Amino acid sequence: YTFDTEGRLAVWANKPSGATASANELYDGAGQWVARQTTSSGVLTTSVYVGPLVEYDSSGSTTTDYFSFAGQSIAIHDSAWHYLIADQLGTPVVQLKANGTPELLQLKLPYGGGRYAAASLGNLGFTGQRKDTSPNLTYFNARYYDQDVGVFLSADPVTSGHIPSSRVTTLPPAALYLSQPRTHGL
Numbered sequence: 753y754t755f756d757t758e759g760r761l762a763v764w765a766n767k768p769s770g771a772t773a774s775a776n777e778l779y780d781g782a783g784q785w786v787a788r789q790t791t792s793s794g795v796l797t798t799s800v801y802v803g804p805l806v807e808y809d810s811s812g813s814t815t816t817d818y819f820s821f822a823g824q825s826i827a828i829h830d831s832a833w834h835y836l837i838a839d840q841l842g843t844p845v846v847q848l849k850a851n852g853t854p855e856l857l858q859l860k861l862p863y864g865g866g867r868y869a870a871a872s873l874g875n876l877g878f879t880g881q882r883k884d885t886s887p888n889l890t891y892f893n894a895r896y897y898d899q900d901v902g903v904f905l906s907a908d909p910v911t912s913g914h915i916p917s918s919r920v921t922t923l924p925p926a927a928l929y930l931s932q933p934r935t936h937g938l
Contacts, residue, residue, distance in 0.1 A: 758783065759906070761896065764887055775884065783894050783909070785882070807882070809875070818874060825880045842880040864890065864899030 754763035760779055765771035775790040785801045797811040807818040819827040825844055828834040834855070837846040843864070847856035858869035864878025877883030877890035878899045889896040889905070896905045 759909070766887070775887075785891065807875075816874065818876070820880075823880075825876050828874050836876070838880060841878070843878055844876045844880060860899075863902030864897070865902065866899075 753761060756762040756779070758779070760783060761777055763774070763776055765774040771791075773790070773792045775788055777785065778787045780786045784803070785799075787801065788799045790797045790799070795811055797809055799810075800808045802808075804823065805820050809816045809818070814830065817829045818825060819829070824838055824842055825836050827836060828847070833850045835848045835850070835852075836844040837848065839845050839860070843860050845858055845860075846854055849855050856869075859867040860878060861867045875883045878897065879890075879892075881893070881897070882891045883889075884891055884896070887896075888898075888900065890899055891897075892904070894909050895907075897903070898905060
C-alpha cells in the first residue's frame with residue numbers, strides 16, 4: 753500500500769512484485785474519489801466519479817454506469833438498464849431488469865459480510881458504498897471498511913476520538929453535577 757500526503761490510499765497492489773491486481777486512486781480536495789485505475793489479471797478498468805451521483809467504469813469495450821439519487825444507488829446501465837432495490841441500510845439486495853423481473857439477489861450478514869449472492873451487483877458494497885473488489889474493501893468516502901471483519905481500517909478523519917477541552921470547560925456547573933452518579937442511601 754502507498755498513501756498520499758493526506759493519508760489516503762493512493763496505490764494498492766496484491767503483492768510487492770509481479771502483482772496480478774493493482775489500483776491507483778485520485779482524490780479531490782475534500783477526499784472524495786475522482787478517478788481510479790485498476791488492473792486485474794491484465795485487464796485495465798478506468799473509473800470516473802461525478803460526485804455522489806454518477807460513476808462511469810470503462811474496461812476495454814465495456815462501459816458500466818452507476819446512478820444514485822438521495823444517497824441511494826438506484827440504477828446500473830451497461831448494455832441495458834438495471835434497477836436496484838436496497839435493504840434498510842441502503843445495501844442493494846435485488847437487481848431488476850428494465851421490465852421489473854428480478855435478475856440478481858444478494859444477502860448480507862450484519863456489518864456487511866457476504867451471506868448469499870447469486871451474482872455480484874456490480875461494485876456496490878455494504879450500505880450502497882463503492883466496493884473495491886481487488887482488496888475486497890468498501891470505500892466509505894473517507895476511509896476503507898472491511899465488511900468481512902466488520903471494522904474500518906483507519907480512524908475517522910473527522911473526529912479525533914476525544915472531547916475538545918473547550919466543550920468541557922464551557923459546560924454549566926449544573927450539567928456536570930447532573931451527569932454524576934447519585935445514590936439514595938438504599
